[in-house]
Amino acid sequence: MSTILGVFMPRRLVITKPGSPSVLDVIEFDMPSPKDGEVCIEVHYAGINFADTLMRLGLYQPRPPFPFTPGYEVSGIIHSLGKGVKNFQVGQRVVAAMPTGGQASHVTASVNRVIPLPDEMSLEKAASIPVxxxxxxxxxxxxxxxxxxxxxxxxxxxxxxxxxxxxxxxxxxxxxxxxxxxxxxxxxxxxxxxxxxxxxxxxxxxxxxxxxxxxxxxxxxxxxxxxxxxxxxxxxxxxxxxxxxxxxxxxxxxxxxxxxxxxxxxxxxxxxxxxxxxxxxxxxxVHMGTWNDEEVIAEQLYRIMEGIKTGKLDPVIDSIFDIEDAAKAHQHIHDAKNIGKVLLKFK
Missing domain, CATH: 3.40.50.720 (NAD(P)-binding Rossmann-like Domain)
Known part of the structure; x- marks a missing residue:
């Protein structure tokens, strides 16, 4: 990871072309700026789903054109706020359901897709929730x-x-x-x-x-x-x-x-x-990545959070891979070795 004047550059996972896990790459990019009604999240954990492996193989729709960054769910802390955002603050721990592009160290998301985390919930478990x-x-x-x-x-x-x-x-x-x-x-x-x-x-x-x-x-x-x-x-x-x-x-x-x-x-x-x-x-x-009623998504996220806080639900985390080991994570899922959720770690 390189730095500019001592500041770490954001990184994101990229599926460069259709193929085996070897087509995955990690690249640096400019820090994203949140638009009105958005927040920028410093991602600590991002979930991997089987859909990501199918997109990598070119067998899943819809997906962005190659090359692109996959990822539907993240947890981390708020890095910056867009105009008009009042109910969040910088440094706050959150979880977000992303339409795509979540497997990056920094992402922007509509506040309608972002939920604050209670103190007792870990960022690892939070990233296991949205998808x-x-x-x-x-x-x-x-x-x-x-x-x-x-x-x-x-x-x-x-x-x-x-x-x-x-x-x-x-x-x-x-x-x-x-x-x-x-x-x-x-x-x-x-x-x-x-x-x-x-x-x-x-x-x-x-x-x-x-x-x-x-x-x-x-x-x-x-x-x-x-x-x-x-x-x-x-x-x-x-x-x-x-x-x-x-x-x-x-x-x-x-x-x-x-x-x-x-x-x-x-x-x-x-x-x-x-x-x-x-x-x-x-x-x-059913494809929650294309579901565009954000109010329904938010309602369900809050209901799920209630279940976790009361002990009725408990996310099962199989393993956590560093972003640089994303290819190993994909292979792990292909080999059906996981029990529960596989996560990517950025911090």
Whole structure:
């Protein structure tokens, strides 16, 4: 990291072109200036999500043109204030949900996307909240109107969104929850009240049908898509809802393969609205990065913060990588080694 007259230059992660983790680079840039109604945040931690790895592979939309800086969530302290900002102050600890560009040492954000942190909350845990918990909360509550009597199937139950969804189900008093994951991650799912399904050695369709006497479940969270989404529809109950929020099936490894992505896309079911109508079922595509109702985002962030302050929610942090090791962080996620959230550290 270089300095100008003793001042450290801001740095940001850049995806230079589509490809393996080797295409990631860290570059210096000029200090950003907040516009009216914005703050500039000195970032201490930024979250990484599977969507970032798919964008790096060129398999995720929407995304900025290459080269660009990814990142939807940050925590840190306020560096400077834009005009008209009255409810924040320089040096204040905050968390922010970013539309993109969050994996940088300094970012600007609309005050509508920024929330002050209570003293008892660490910056690490704060950075684990915006994408995973807002996605899970948006699915289960804003879209799903989750009730204690509902049943839920969570694919990728040991990941960031998965562990957040398990905790939200517990908080809502939902007892019928199943979650798929690698067998060695079963303890995490059990910890948060779910029934683990080994995604490598067990058939979730058979298990769900047996457990529900053929009825199926009311809510299915699917970040995998492809064949997995097609099979998920087989266990969707009458009046049930499926939420698709990713396509990890298109990136089984860290290397870019348009052929594998194409086959995953080909296996994704072509939905028939009339057939779904007969069973009163629904399917939602969820992408919080494109959701533009900032009031809804803020409401959900405050609700999530309430859950954390009362001990109902507890972000699961798998690992923290220095920004210079971002390629290792991406590979860690590709290898499905993480349980919970992976963070990048700037301080």
């Amino acid at each position: 995973t918990y807002i996605t899970a909360h948006h699915i289960l509550h804003h879209l799903g109107n989750l009730k204690p009597t509902d049943s839920v199937l969570i694919h990728g139950g040991a990941g960031g969104v998965g562990t957040a969804a398990l905790q939200l189900c517990q908080w809502a008093g939902v007892s019928k929850v199943w979650a798929t994951a690698s067998g060695h991650k079963a303890h995490v799912i059990k910890k948060y009240g779910g029934v683990p399904i080994d995604r490598h050695n067990e058939d979730f369709v058979d298990l769900i049908k047996q457990a529900t006497n053929g009825r199926g479940v009311d809510h299915i969270l699917d970040p995998i898509s492809g064949e997995n989404l097609k099979r998920s529809l087989k266990v969707l109950a009458m009046g049930g809802k499926v939420y698709t929020f990713g396509m990890s099936a298109a990136a089984p490894t860290s290397k870019r393969s348009l052929l594998k992505a194409y086959f995953a896309w080909r296996k994704t079911p072509k939905l028939d609205p009339l057939k779904m109508m007969s069973r009163n079922q629904g399917i939602f595509g």
